[in-house]
Each structure stands twice: as C-alpha cells, then as structure tokens.
Amino acid sequence: MWLIVGLGNPGGRYVQTRHNIGFAVVELLAERHRLELRGKRANSLVGEGQIAGQRVALVQPQTYMNLSGQAVSALRSWYKIEPARELLVIYDDMDLPFGRLRFRERGSGGTHNGMRSIIGQLGTNEFPRLRIGIGQPPGKMDAAAYVLSRFSPEEQSQLSELLDRAADSLELMLREGLTTAMNRYNPT
Numbered sequence: 001m002w003l004i005v006g007l008g009n010p011g012g013r014y015v016q017t018r019h020n021i022g023f024a025v026v027e028l029l030a031e032r033h034r035l036e037l038r039g040k041r042a043n044s045l046v047g048e049g050q051i052a053g054q055r056v057a058l059v060q061p062q063t064y065m066n067l068s069g070q071a072v073s074a075l076r077s078w079y080k081i082e083p084a085r086e087l088l089v090i091y092d093d094m095d096l097p098f099g100r101l102r103f104r105e106r107g108s109g110g111t112h113n114g115m116r117s118i119i120g121q122l123g124t125n126e127f128p129r130l131r132i133g134i135g136q137p138p139g140k141m142d143a144a145a146y147v148l149s150r151f152s153p154e155e156q157s158q159l160s161e162l163l164d165r166a167a168d169s170l171e172l173m174l175r176e177g178l179t180t181a182m183n184r185y186n187p188t
Helices: 018-032 065-079 113-122 143-147 153-176 178-185
Strands: 002-006 039-041 044-051 054-061 087-093 101-104 129-133
Touching (some): 002 018, 018 054, 018 087, 018 129, 018 143, 039 065, 044 065, 044 153, 054 065, 054 153, 065 113, 087 113, 101 153, 101 178, 129 153, 153 178
Parallel strands (some): 002 054, 087 129
Antiparallel strands (some): 039 044, 044 054
C-alpha cells in the first residue's frame, strides 16, 4: 500500500495558496480516481482506493504544515508501512522555478517546515517525495508570506496544467516505479 501525502494547511483561508499545492494534487488524484477525502484518521483527511493497480491512501494532514509529521507518523503506524518503499510526500518548493517537478528518493527537509516535521517524527529522511516548484519570493518579500500567498494571475493560468502533470507523474510512479517517473519528469 502507498501512503501519498499532500502537504498544506486546512481551512478556506489557505485554499489556492502556494503552500497548499500538495493538497491540490491529492484532491485532483482523488477526483480522477473517484476517491473521497473524507475519512478522518490521525488528524487527516484520508481517501483509500486503487490507482494504477496499487492500493493507496491519499492524505491531507489537518495538523497545519509545521506539525505534518505528527499525522504522517501516526498514519505510518496505522497502515504499518515502510517509508522508504510506501510513503510519498508532495510539497511546494521555493528552490525550484514555478512549474518544475522533481522526484527525489530521499533528502533533507531543507527550509520546508512540513518536511522537517515529517523527517523529525519518522526519524528518517529515506522516503520518496515530489517537489513542486513555486519559485522565489519577489524582491524582499518574506518567505513565509510568499508561501501563504495566492498564485499570480500568470501562474494561475498555468496551474491547472501543472496539477495535471503532477497527477500524471504520480500515476506513472505507481504504475512503473519511481525511477521511471524520475527519468520522465525530473529536469535534466
């Protein structure tokens, strides 16, 4: 079983913000595969089902970003999964240009508080992730304010295509493996 976790913050105030792009990808996957994100487990919305022949639990932690690790750790125990083989986290990344996707097999949390929380709670950074580029803040804008802001009109016009590519990449990863998805979607 795959635990696919999209990071974000709960509540209408954060809908369509850069920091919630992980939530948006999980919502799109749920819609495509007719899975409902309504089950409440470990302070998360969970939708269980099949994607590309794999059992999955799509997850939106409701802990707020900085405490995402609490939900992921509890879900890891509930589903009895091995993070290195059965967990994938989707999150926004300011170090990638807007629209760029990058799969990684492992790595640090960098400056992303949600990822740092997950790594801290799991005690490992050995799990796959899909980083989605949101670009750098303009000028001297505070990074926290930037990730909590909405996409620009230009970005908004490209967002649907970006979410589709991200969902496509995850379906490929589930069907053909992480290496195939990395080869197809990671920039060269």
